[in-house]
Amino acid sequence: MADSWTFAVAREDLHHTTLADAEAPALPAGAALLRVDRVGLTANNVTYAVLGDAMRYWEFFPPGPRGLGPQWGLPPLWGFADVVASTVAGVEAGQRVYGYLPPAGHLVVRPDRVDASGFRDVSPHRAELPSPYNAYRSTASDPAYQAGQEDLLILFRPLFFTSFMLADQVVDNDFYGARSIVLSSASSKTAYAAASELHGRGPRLVGLTSPGNVAFTRSLGCYDDVVTYDDIDALDAVPTVYLDLSGAPATRAALRGHLGDRLVRDIAVGLTNQTPNADAAGEVFFAPVQMRKRSRDWGRDGLDRRFTDAWQRFVPAASAWIDVRVGNGPEALRHAWLDVLAGRTPPRVGHVVQF
Structure with a gap:
């Protein structure tokens, strides 16, 4: 061998x-x-x-x-x-x-x-x-699985599972009563896959990103608005859920300073700048926990079926985005x-x- x-x-x-x-x-x-x-x-x-x-x-x-x-x-x-x-x-x-x-x-x-x-x-x-x-x-x-889509499965499936379960948890909790959902690292695959699942289903979706990624993030079409990290003060002061995929302390501090008690949920999802964010956030999202809940709610076959339906909705867009x-x-x-x-x-x- x-x-x-x-x-x-x-x-x-x-x-x-x-x-x-x-x-x-x-x-x-x-x-x-x-x-x-x-x-x-x-x-x-x-x-x-x-x-x-x-x-x-x-x-x-x-x-x-x-x-x-x-x-x-x-x-x-x-x-x-x-x-x-x-x-x-x-x-x-x-x-x-x-x-x-x-x-x-x-x-x-x-x-x-x-x-x-x-x-x-x-x-x-x-x-x-x-x-x-x-x-x-x-x-x-x-x-x-489709043989011609192996690379999309490789790049997106683990992220999309997290995104699918994250969006499902937000929906499962009636959007926590929020009127706005803000996602950091909005140009990241996990963020925009979650946004694609949430888009049009309730609160306004706002993507936070760096100036260099604004054009790409807007081109995705899954956010209602795209804002740079320096313009957080421009966000509407309405009940807001923050899905933190960046772990940047300055972003969290700016959001808390601007929104105050209108920040109804602060959820650490992951990190892209290598700064662990779990300790500073209000709570931590871990996909297997929501998966276990939905396996009880829907059965494993039901969960697989819903995931497959969501994946098939996502693939045409993902093909154009990557x-x-x-x-x-x-x-x-x-x-x-x-x-x-x-x-x-x-x-x-x-x-x-x-x-």
Whole structure:
């Protein structure tokens, strides 16, 4: 079998990276071997690394078995992998799956709850980690999958799931009684996907962005207004929900100063400038929590159906909003990581890497 490789980042300095060569891992009984084929790299993956300790993202793909010391971390990626060997009934060589993958050539999983939709990895080290990240969907039975849309799924599906669940939570709570919803980092994929779900359903949507991203953000058509961070004082002083995807303390302070008690909800969703925002916000949004609620409300099939319907509404717009930049090989992954980490990737560009 071909040699494998691992890309890792220093946990204390995400700009410091390494590429380690290794043999493809052996396959124990009760396991399957996945070959990582095609992945995306967005600000979401940087978030996983920034919150690697706090949210346990480093624990999904421990560096030790790959010959790397504890100072290194493997930032999780979303993408497609192919089963190349299996000792588990129902998981067959040649099967293609979508899911949470390491920045590496291969991944050994221990499939359980195997059915036509795919399986879950029940490796012991993942047992206490959030279960949605342990699911691997078979492309053969995934209603959202189309072969010609793999790159859109890679770049948007994990973000869109967060966006879909975020919009659903806001709607589920009757928009918290707000007349305006303000989203920071409005040019980011997670923000504008949520805005596309909320647009026209209730309160006015306002996107906050930097001056250089105003034109792009307005061109999306999913915000009722686009305002720069320097013009927060121009916002209408009405009951407002703030969905914070930037984590910028100055933005939060400006909103609180301008709106006062009209800021009815301050919700930390993620971060794009690497400043953890959970402590300063009024509350933190975590998609798996709302997913579990809706799984109880609608059943898993009902949730899947609603997600697929929303995804199919989103795809035509997303196709026009993104320019996919495809790289090849581990070095391309390193370059994409450093570009996204440094904020050099324009909002229209999405990095996909093929191995």
